[in-house]
Amino acid sequence: MSAHLAYVGIGTNAGDRAENVSRALCGLRGVGTLLARSSTYRTAPWGRLDQAEFFNAVVSLETELSPHDLLDALHAIERRLGRTAGERWGPRIIDLDLLLYDDLTIVDERLQVPHERLAERAFVLVPLAELDHRFAAMRDALPPSELAGVTRVEREGGTVMSSELSSAVSGRVRALADFLSSGDAVRVRIEHGGDEIELARRRQHVDRPRRANDRAVAGAATLRFDTIKADLVGIFNLSRPAPSEGETFDGDRELAYIEALGIRTPVHSMGAGRLVSISATDGAPVEYGQPLFSIART
Amino acid sequence: MIANRGEIALRINRACQELGVLTVAIFSEADRDSLHVRQADEAFCVGPGPAGRSYLNIPNIISTALITHCDAIHPGYGFLAENARFAEICSDHGLTFIGPEPRVIALMGDKATAKKVVREAGVPTTPGTDVLRSLEEAYEAAASIGYPILLKATAGGGGRGMRVVEEPNELQRAYAGATAESEASFKDGRLYVEKLIRTPRHIEVQVLGDEFGNVVHLGERDCSIQKPAHQKIVEETPAPNLLPAIRASLHEMALRVCRHVGYTNAGTLEFLAAGDDVYFMEMNTRIQVEHPVTEMVYNIDLVKEQIRIASGEPLGYRQSDLAGRGHAIECRINAEDVRNHFAPAAGTVSKLVFPGGPGIRVDTHLYAGATIPPYYDSMIAKVIAYGDTREIAIARMERALSETVIEGVQTTIDLCMEILAAPAFRNGRYDVEFLSNELALR
Numbered sequence: 001m002s003a004h005l006a007y008v009g010i011g012t013n014a015g016d017r018a019e020n021v022s023r024a025l026c027g028l029r030g031v032g033t034l035l036a037r038s039s040t041y042r043t044a045p046w047g048r049l050d051q052a053e054f055f056n057a058v059v060s061l062e063t064e065l066s067p068h069d070l071l072d073a074l075h076a077i078e079r080r081l082g083r084t085a086g087e088r089w090g091p092r093i094i095d096l097d098l099l100l101y102d103d104l105t106i107v108d109e110r111l112q113v114p115h116e117r118l119a120e121r122a123f124v125l126v127p128l129a130e131l132d133h134r135f136a137a138m139r140d141a142l143p144p145s146e147l148a149g150v151t152r153v154e155r156e157g158g159t160v161m162s163s164e165l166s167s168a169v170s171g172r173v174r175a176l177a178d179f180l181s182s183g184d185a186v187r188v189r190i191e192h193g194g195d196e197i198e199l200a201r202r203r204q205h206v207d208r209p210r211r212a213n214d215r216a217v218a219g220a221a222t223l224r225f226d227t228i229k230a231d232l233v234g235i236f237n238l239s240r241p242a243p244s245e246g247e248t249f250d251g252d253r254e255l256a257y258i259e260a261l262g263i264r265t266p267v268h269s270m271g272a273g274r275l276v277s278i279s280a281t282d283g284a285p286v287e288y289g290q291p292l293f294s295i296a297r298t
Numbered sequence: 299m300i301a302n303r304g305e306i307a308l309r310i311n312r313a314c315q316e317l318g319v320l321t322v323a324i325f326s327e328a329d330r331d332s333l334h335v336r337q338a339d340e341a342f343c344v345g346p347g348p349a350g351r352s353y354l355n356i357p358n359i360i361s362t363a364l365i366t367h368c369d370a371i372h373p374g375y376g377f378l379a380e381n382a383r384f385a386e387i388c389s390d391h392g393l394t395f396i397g398p399e400p401r402v403i404a405l406m407g408d409k410a411t412a413k414k415v416v417r418e419a420g421v422p423t424t425p426g427t428d429v430l431r432s433l434e435e436a437y438e439a440a441a442s443i444g445y446p447i448l449l450k451a452t453a454g455g456g457g458r459g460m461r462v463v464e465e466p467n468e469l470q471r472a473y474a475g476a477t478a479e480s481e482a483s484f485k486d487g488r489l490y491v492e493k494l495i496r497t498p499r500h501i502e503v504q505v506l507g508d509e510f511g512n513v514v515h516l517g518e519r520d521c522s523i524q525k526p527a528h529q530k531i532v533e534e535t536p537a538p539n540l541l542p543a544i545r546a547s548l549h550e551m552a553l554r555v556c557r558h559v560g561y562t563n564a565g566t567l568e569f570l571a572a573g574d575d576v577y578f579m580e581m582n583t584r585i586q587v588e589h590p591v592t593e594m595v596y597n598i599d600l601v602k603e604q605i606r607i608a609s610g611e612p613l614g615y616r617q618s619d620l621a622g623r624g625h626a627i628e629c630r631i632n633a634e635d636v637r638n639h640f641a642p643a644a645g646t647v648s649k650l651v652f653p654g655g656p657g658i659r660v661d662t663h664l665y666a667g668a669t670i671p672p673y674y675d676s677m678i679a680k681v682i683a684y685g686d687t688r689e690i691a692i693a694r695m696e697r698a699l700s701e702t703v704i705e706g707v708q709t710t711i712d713l714c715m716e717i718l719a720a721p722a723f724r725n726g727r728y729d730v731e732f733l734s735n736e737l738a739l740r
Contacts, residue, residue, distance in 0.1 A: 072669070075646075076331050079667050233344055233358040235365065260361040261391075285365040287343040288358060289327055 003062045003224060006032070006070060007131070009097040009115070009124050010057045017055040018153070020081065020094050025059065027077035028096075031070060032063030033225040033294075038127030040153040055153065058099065058127035062225065067101045071111055074098060099124065122146040225276070228267060228293040230286040234260030238282045243293075248274045255293055258286060273297045299324065299363045299393075300338065302374030303353060305661045305680065306585070307334035310372045313601035322366045324359060326352035328671035333663045340366055347673045353377045356384055363393055370394035370608055372601075376675065379584040380407050396608040398507075398562050398583050405559060406581040416578045419558035421551045424570065424577045426492035433473050439491040440469060446494040449473060451480030451487075458483045462494060495577065497729040498570040500524065501537050503552035504592045505565050506603055508613045513556040515549045516596045517622045519588055521568075522730050523717060525640055531710065531733075532717050533588040534627040535595050538688060538726025540571075548576060553617075555581070564589075564604050587680070590661060591626035594684040625688040627695050629714040631662075631679040633670050633707040640710075644672040648706035653698035657684040657691070670707060678709070688726065692718055713737075 008028060012020040021040055028034060036059065043054040063070055074096040081094045099115045106113040118124055122142050129135040139147070230236070236258055243255045249272055256267040269275070273295040280292045299322045300310045307323060311334060314321045323338030328347035335341040342362040345352030352358075354377055363371055371393050373379040379397070382404035388395040397403065406412045413423040427439040429452055440447045440463065449472050451459025459480030461472035473489070481487035499522045507513040520537035521530045537545070552567045555578070566586050568579045589600050598620075607613070634640045650666040662679035670678060681698055685691035696718050699711055720736045722728045728736070 075667075075669075079331060233342060233361045233365065261357055261364075285342075287362075288345050288352075289343050 003064060004102050005035075005060060005100075006063055006067075006098065006102075007058055007060050007100040007128060008074065009095075009099050009128075010059065011054050011095040011097070011123070012093055013052045013054045014093040017052075021055055021057055023081050024077065024094050024096060027080060028059060028061060031065060031073040031077075032061040033227075035060045035062055036131050038130040041123060041127055041150045042153050043123040044149045054123065056123040056127060056150075058124065058131060060131055067098065067104065067106055067111060067113060070101070071098055097124075099128065122150045126150045224297045226270065226273070226295045226297060227291045228255070228270065228295065230258060230267075230280070230288060230290045230292055232258055232260055232265060233287055234258040234265070234285070236280045236282065236284055236286040236292065237264075238278070239266070242282070243275055243278065245275055245277055248272075256280075267292060269293070269295060271297070299359075299366070299368040299371045300334070300374070301353070301359055301371050302377055302379075303329055303332060303334060303663075303674065304677070305663045306374040306587075308337060308663050309661055310374060310601055311337050313599060313605060316599075317602060317605060319605065322362065322368055324353070324362055326671075326673070328673055331669070333665060333668075342366070347671060349377065349673055353674075356387060360387060360391055360393070363388075364391060368393060370396055370605070372396040372604070373584065375582075375584050375587055380582070382407060394608050396563065396604050398565065399560075402559055402561060403583045406565075406583050409580060412581060413578070415559060416555055416581075419555050421555055421578050422576065424492055424495065424579070427490050429488045429490055433470060436469060436473055436489070436491060437466065440466065443491060443493045446496070448492045448494045449476045449489050450492055451476060451484060451489055453480060453484035453486040453488070459489070495570050495572045495575075497731050498522075498572040499537070499729050500528075500530075500568065500579075501540070501548060501571050501576075502566045502568040502586075503548055504586075504589070504600075505552050505556050505561065505567065506600070506607070506613065507556050507561045507563065507565070508607050509562055509610060510612050511557075511560075512613045512616075513553055513561065514613060514615070514617045514620060515552050516592050516598065516600075516620065518545065518548055519591055521588060522728055523723070523732050524730055525733060528730075529640075530588065531630050531632075532627065532714060532723075533591055534625065534688070534691075535591045536622060536625065541574075544571065544574065544576060551576070551578070563607050564600055587630070587677070588628050590659060590680065590682045591628050594626035594659065594682060595622040595624055596620060597623070624684055624686045625691045626682060626684045627688075627691050628680055628682045629695060629699065629718075630677055630710065631681060631702070631704070631714070632676040632710045633678050634676050634710055635708045636710055636713045640676075642672070642676040643708045644670050645707040646670070647704060649703055650705075651701065651703035652679070653681065653701035655694075655698070655701075657694045658682070658698045659684070664704070678704075678707075681714075692724070 010021055010024045038058045040055050040057045043056050065073060078094050078096055097115055098113060099118055101113050104113060119138055125135055125139040125142060129139040236256060238256050239254045249269055251272055253269040254266050255269055257264040258267060276294040276296050278293055280286050280290060300307045301324060303325065311321050321338040323334050323341040324344045325332060325335045325341055326345055326347050327343060329335060344358040344362060345355045371388055378384040380403055382400040385395040385397060385400040385403055405415060417423055425443045430436050446462060446464045449461040449463060459476050461476045463469050463472045476489055477487040499520060501518050501520055503518045504516040505513060517535055518537050519533050519535045521533045523532040524530050548569055555567060564585050566582045570577045570579050585600060585604060593600055633643045635643050646669045647664055647666060650664060652660045659682040660679060664678050683691045683695035683698055685694055699715055702711055716737055717723055722732060722736050
């Protein structure tokens with residue numbers, strides 16, 4: 001399976017919009033590896049004017065899904081988020097649009113990539129250009145009145161004192177920081193149990209000269225992430241010595257085994273790399289397809 | 299644990315909820331957004347979309363049951379429901395398989411041994427012979443059984459190596475043709491003779507047995523309206539225009555077979571009926587798709603009864619306590635292109651309105667926005683109509699189907715409407731050839 005670069009637009013104008021965006025991000029993490037996300041923008045409603053303002057953002061992600069499978073996965077996330085507690089069949093509160101997929105042009109009855117209204121919508125182009133400078137010129141070509149309708153939502157600054165972090169979490173933060181400084185990624189987010197940690201490097205705009213068909217996101221090409229998933233149902237156990245987040249291995253390493261019906265099936269790293277995260281809990285059940293490890297290949 | 303998907307998984311979940319039994323659902327990656335996953339207390343993914351790697355993946359299913367501390371597994375219909383080996387593996391791991399004993403599943407699951415056992419119980423099966431050794435034997439057998447007959451290949455399937463023989467002078471040619479065809483298809487040219495039952499009705503009897511030797515029947519269902527390959531599409535109970543003596547005899551024969559084999563839990567005996575003659579065809583050792591019509595008329599929750607029986611409870615009623623009341627019809631709504639040989643139609647349901655009102659029940663796993671994966675059975679909903687009389691039930695069904703809106707996929711709703719409107723259905727005089735004769739389909 002090869003990895004593809006996709007850009008997805010997020011839009012919401014109902015309920016807790018900031019929460020919707022972060023839930024969408026959470027869902028998108030299930031369909032690929034998030035490489036970068038734009039700031040969130042506030043946009044006057046488009047089309048119908050009697051609605052609340054939209055929150056819009058764009059993310060880039062690396063995915064193994066085909067364009068149509070990705071579209072299905074986006075629809076699945078929309079459906080999941082559209083049903084809030086208490087109102088199962090409530091209104092759709094999230095829109096996920098597949099904007100770009102590699103350099104492909106796709107037009108069929110289900111899908112149009114690049115997205116058909118990409119060039120005319122400020123709320124797509126502004127966040128998109130933040131991630132990919134190729135779109136800056138297209139953005140700047142929009143009428144100023146359009147651009148004025150899109151304003152950045154200030155993110156609530158969250159500086160967590162390290163004393164507030166449990167040692168387990170701070171260990172993980174250190175591993176992430178190591179990882180960030182070693183690669184070209186600008187933002188890394190990890191979920192583990194109930195915890196969610198996001199670390200970002202302060203962005204330094206180093207505009208490298210690019211060829212017209214250059215792959216978009218800075219640094220994305222140098223890193224590949226593999227998610228090792230469970231291929232059977234059983235109890236997940238870390239191998240001894242237990243692997244730790246941040247650990248690197250030169251060759252194949254047995255990371256864990258899944259015990260089912262008295263048989264232990266080993267889980268391997270499938271080659272060299274750096275262990276970014278352990279997603280399953282030692283000694284807990286895992287289902288088929290559940291992510292176990294995330295490994296960065298260099 | 300509910301080891302199934304779709305409407306039957308929801309149906310079983312509902313019975314469990316009412317009984318206060320916690321549930322674990324299993325699902326494939328293609329069913330992640332399916333309703334049965336959301337309604338169960340817990341849900342585990344057991345494999346990718348193709349059923350062979352998920353809903354038939356015995357190690358993952360058993361492992362899930364053990365991890366989640368399940369006591370019992372309800373297999374629904376299809377998938378592992380009639381797999382004696384699976385039932386055995388369940389019991390080896392201390393899990394109760396909700397169905398008859400593995401021995402009985404194996405016995406009744408093999409058509410040849412089932413017929414033998416049924417004959418031992420004194421119930422007629424389609425007259426036929428063992429393997430023929432010569433053309434002369436074929437002549438003798440055909441003469442004693444009576445024309446028309448079927449010549450069938452022992453290794454046969456899908457109609458290959460099969461010939462209809464109307465008269466003795468056709469036999470020689472048919473014998474040669476069937477032998478050659480079956481030799482070519484299966485590398486086995488052996489043939490046997492079976493009586494050809496012309497335009498039979500497909501009538502089945504619902505039974506329930508507990509672990510204390512009590513067995514009852516819950517009437518019959520007429521399932522003669524079938525698509526190609528004997529797939530049922532409209533079912534009703536009671537069977538219309540069935541002579542009281544034949545009805546009573548079918549019920550009695552079903553009970554006799556169950557007592558003979560020591561049948562427990564829910565099951566269905568399928569018979570062919572032609573004129574005054576009835577023949578046992580096969581037994582399904584599980585809950586049937588069309589069980590709701592029986593539930594409506596007998597006011598009994600068959601799935602709850604299955605769970606109660608499996609947990610060791612006695613039936614709690616005798617045959618004389620049971621009486622059907624009224625009439626019920628079921629229409630199966632499949633995602634299929636009727637005019638294109640019933641080709642399955644996968645897709646996403648864009649709009650959905652189900653019927654309601656007096657006497658209507660809908661069993662479905664569909665919701666607006668649901669995607670129908672290409673891997674599984676095409677049935678997406680069952681609409682059941684009940685009325686004091688057959689006429690009322692038909693009128694309610696027509697009303698209900700006309701209220702139903704399913705957009706995004708092709709369905710069998712219009713076909714069901716045509717069936718309901720056909721004179722042969724109206725007057726309750728139809729047989730298994732109905733679809734080809736009345737609606738020129740098949």
